[in-house]
Amino acid sequence: MKPISEQPGTSESGGSESPSGASPPPRLDLRAATGSGIFAYAEAPESVRPEIADRYGLYINGRFTDPTSSKRFTTINPANEETISEVAEANETDVDAAVRAARGALPAWSGLPGKERGKYLYRIARRIQERARELAVLETIDGGKPIKESRDVDIPLAAAHFFHHAGWADKLEYAFPGRAAKPVGVCGQIIPWNFPLLMAAWKIAPALACGNTVVLKPAETTPLTALRLAEICAEIGLPPGVVNVVTGAGATGSAIVDHPGIDKIAFTGSTEVGRLIARSVAPTNKRLTLELGGKSANIIFEDASIDQAVEGIVEGIYFNQGHVCCAGSRLFVQESVVARVVSKLRDRMSTLRVGDPLDKNTDIGAINSKAQLATIERYLESGSSEGAERHSFGSDLPAKGFFCRPTFFTGVQPSHSIAREEIFGPVLSVMTFRTPEEAIGRANNTPYGLAAGVWTDKGSKIFDTAKHLDAGVVWLNTYNKFDPTSPFGGFKESGFGREGGRHGLLAYLA
Ligand code: NAD
Numbered sequence: 001m002k003p004i005s006e007q008p009g010t011s012e013s014g015g016s017e018s019p020s021g022a023s024p025p026p027r028l029d030l031r032a033a034t035g036s037g038i039f040a041y042a043e044a045p046e047s048v049r050p051e052i053a054d055r056y057g058l059y060i061n062g063r064f065t066d067p068t069s070s071k072r073f074t075t076i077n078p079a080n081e082e083t084i085s086e087v088a089e090a091n092e093t094d095v096d097a098a099v100r101a102a103r104g105a106l107p108a109w110s111g112l113p114g115k116e117r118g119k120y121l122y123r124i125a126r127r128i129q130e131r132a133r134e135l136a137v138l139e140t141i142d143g144g145k146p147i148k149e150s151r152d153v154d155i156p157l158a159a160a161h162f163f164h165h166a167g168w169a170d171k172l173e174y175a176f177p178g179r180a181a182k183p184v185g186v187c188g189q190i191i192p193w194n195f196p197l198l199m200a201a202w203k204i205a206p207a208l209a210c211g212n213t214v215v216l217k218p219a220e221t222t223p224l225t226a227l228r229l230a231e232i233c234a235e236i237g238l239p240p241g242v243v244n245v246v247t248g249a250g251a252t253g254s255a256i257v258d259h260p261g262i263d264k265i266a267f268t269g270s271t272e273v274g275r276l277i278a279r280s281v282a283p284t285n286k287r288l289t290l291e292l293g294g295k296s297a298n299i300i301f302e303d304a305s306i307d308q309a310v311e312g313i314v315e316g317i318y319f320n321q322g323h324v325c326c327a328g329s330r331l332f333v334q335e336s337v338v339a340r341v342v343s344k345l346r347d348r349m350s351t352l353r354v355g356d357p358l359d360k361n362t363d364i365g366a367i368n369s370k371a372q373l374a375t376i377e378r379y380l381e382s383g384s385s386e387g388a389e390r391h392s393f394g395s396d397l398p399a400k401g402f403f404c405r406p407t408f409f410t411g412v413q414p415s416h417s418i419a420r421e422e423i424f425g426p427v428l429s430v431m432t433f434r435t436p437e438e439a440i441g442r443a444n445n446t447p448y449g450l451a452a453g454v455w456t457d458k459g460s461k462i463f464d465t466a467k468h469l470d471a472g473v474v475w476l477n478t479y480n481k482f483d484p485t486s487p488f489g490g491f492k493e494s495g496f497g498r499e500g501g502r503h504g505l506l507a508y509l510a
Pocket of ligand 1: 191194218219220248249250251257268270276293294325422424450489494
């Protein structure tokens with residue numbers, strides 16, 4: 001395999017490509033205006049540094065307690081590889097204590113009038129807003145995502161989920177008329193590392209609104225904002241045991257899944273672990289919802305506004321370093337416009353700034369962990385060795401930390417692993433189609449079914465394409481837009497169940 005050039009915006013072939021054979025239009029040298037050019041941005045580091053304890057306990061029954069095993073693990077900053085804090089590792093005994101606390105709190109919590117439960121949710125939402133800057137910085141330090149995303153997306157949306165569900169708490173009988181709104185009981189909730197506080201909010205807010213109590217486990221690489229949320233629960237006076245947060249890795253998650261005192265499991269994570277959980281839960285009476293992986297299609301028709309679509313491609317795959325379950329990782333471009341789209345995409349990508357996640361100008365932060373970076377690098381290798389052409393962008397990477405240049409591949413075949421498997425990184429596979437039928441067929445040719453994007457100026461084409469796509473969410477002339485009023489979830493190997501909107505409440509009602 002040829003070594004890829006370290007220069008920003010170069011392809012393995014060293015020149016500009018024209019996948020359809022047509023000559024691409026001349027390109028602007030946008031690098032001159034960004035990166036190391038004369039108009040380079042000055043550094044704009046976030047100045048707030050939240051207080052972070054040297055060690056954290058488990059949040060059980062309204063108190064932080066030490067783990068019974070005394071075992072702890074470290075959480076590190078992926079942007080500089082420094083240890084941030086030590087976090088407790090919960091074993092089966094700790095999980096049992098958390099489940100008992102949640103069970104003990106259930107009668108009083110579920111017996112509260114919805115209006116009273118709603119007040120607690122409003123308080124949590126407001127406290128998240130009040131502590132937003134601190135939470136955003138903490139999320140970025142612990143997870144590696146750019147501060148502008150934690151600040152403008154993760155934290156405001158987390159607050160919005162609590163506000164939204166606070167509003168439902170006293171209106172459940174209107175959500176499902178004719179049905180008594182009874183909670184399921186004690187919910188075990190396991191979340192991934194890509195949107196740590198937001199995923200906690202997606203899980204906890206509907207559960208509490210419907211009168212359930214919870215035991216939540218954040219991912220082992222990003223536990224700090226869930227623990228801060230536990231602090232907020234204590235601060236606002238949430239009754240002890242209603243929310244319990246236990247930290248640890250897969251074994252702690254398994255202990256939650258297998259605990260007989262749990263009534264419902266809500267899992268967000270990989271399809272592989274989702275399968276294991278489905279097997280464990282199958283012989284029990286536990287309810288289950290799974291939000292799993294994806295390999296979503298972003299379809300650009302020739303009549304689309306190409307500049308707008310290019311923004312949507314970038315938003316679709318490079319947002320949060322591509323650590324997004326619904327990332328638009330398979331790009332399908334109508335053959336007649338592929339040269340234009342690829343050319344404009346190259347120009348746009350040469351302006352992306354990769355680096356310190358705490359710099360407000362950074363577009364692409366750190367990859368969440370060393371292991372995830374190794375996975376992405378394996379896919380980058382396989383893309384080239386299977387015959388696709390690699391184009392990588394971005395300025396010089398920091399010497400320390402886990403960083404990856406945003407990349408797209410042209411000349412991708414549907415059989416290539418980069419076109420079939422979830423990479424969960426800033427890597428896009430560009431493919432083409434001729435007719436709408438071919439676009440739909442190729443988009444649906446995946447075991448996943450989480451999301452899709454459609455770009456066209458024709459309203460009828462939008463609706464006709466969207467209704468034929470096997471995807472839980474279809475964005476039209478936009479991508480990666482989230483709102484608590486809108487249900488989110490997948491089909492096929494992307495899981496089942498919905499989070500958000502009225503549909504999301506169903507998972508938490510008996
Ligand atoms: P993961 O499955 O490895 O881990 C997710 C969580 O499960 C973590 O908290 C982990 O500790 C826990 N876990 C691991 N093994 C377990 C086991 N045997 N039993 C119980 N819990 C266990 O996934 P990840 O690498 O953290 O996250 C990335 C994956 O999550 C991607 O596949 C992504 O698509 C998916 N995801 C899906 C959505 C969605 O809404 N569909 C949202 C975000 C992420």
